[in-house]
Amino acid sequence: MDLATIIGLVMGFGAVFGGAVLEGLHLSALIQPTAALIVLGGTFGATFVCFPLSAIIKAFKDVKIAFLPANVDHESVVKDIINYATKARRNGLISLEQEAQTAKDPFVKKGISLVVDGIDPQKLRETLEADITAFEDHSKHSVEFYEAAGGFSPTIGIIGAVLGLIHVMSNLSDTSKLGAGIAVAFVATIYGLMVANIICLPIGTKLKIRMKEEVLRRVMILEGLIAIQNGENPHFIEQKLKAFAGGEH
Known part of the structure; x- marks a missing residue:
């Protein structure tokens, strides 16, 4: 949590x-249920127009990442890569075949399999970088969804306020209710601002941070596997990978 x-x-x-x-x-x-209906319905209605259905479904599923993030432990990545490097240095790259079979992470599994297959280092980099780019592009849709919703919400709130004021102005004969009616009208504006600035935009930012953490993890794995393939010293690999995660140390 x-x-x-x-x-x-x-x-x-x-x-x-x-x-x-x-x-x-x-x-x-x-x-004010009416104001909530206008703001939420209008905000997500406008946002739905901007994105394909698959991206919308993924965006709602990804909300859980803001509350239940995946455990991205960069120190654990360094430790695993060093273990692979030590094993490969002692017994050769073919000894990593068992690691490829038991790895639970699809990205690690694919990378080690390519190393064991003896793929050219440049081809290895291109292949794994393509995977990272695809992941990043796919993940950006959820971030952009909430950023778009956060952009629409205040404006929809103003629309709700204007609708409320129109209702008030059409009933000016009862001046005793004028103040209360105007106050109710502006609740929609408050809802719009809260949905944008407390919910949508912060969730979008949190998803972006999670995405960057996962991208960094994959880049560390990529660089570690290429270093292993090149036969670099495990200690040097460790220092190299720790430099990638330097902001955490």
């Missing part, structure tokens, strides 16, 4: 609603 995401959401919504209560505003005034 990513506590930062949970804490951030609680702090974000808590600050808004807590501030409203401190100002003497009743929370019931902020609960």
Whole structure:
């Protein structure tokens, strides 16, 4: 569980609603199903127009990454690569065939298999880099989905406010309800801003960070396997890979 995401959401919504209560505003005034329908329906309706259905489904599935991220341990990657390098240095590259068969990570499995098959280092780099690029491009769709939703949401909130004001202006005969009607109209604007700045844009940023972590992990594996294929010293490989993850040390 990513506590930062949970804490951030609680702090974000808590600050808004807590501030409203401190100002003497009743929370019931902020609960407007019609405004929520306009903002959520309009925001995601506009976003759906921008993306193919497959990308939309993946974006909703990827929300879990913001709360339950995959365990990307770069130190573990370094350790595994050093183990492969030590084994290959002692027994030759063919000794890694068993590692290729037992590896659970498809990227590692593919990379080691190519090394064992004796593929040219340049071809190895091109093949694995193509995989990394494909992964990155595919993952960007979810990031872009939430960034787009975060861009549409405030505008849809304004549309909701305008619709509310139109309703208020059409009932000016009852001036006693004018103030309350205007207040309700602006709830849609609040919803639009909260959906954008507390939910969609932060989730998009969190998914982007997770994607970069996974890309770095794969780049480390790529560089490690090429170094193994070139017969480089395991200690040198270790220092090289730690440099990639230098921001974490």
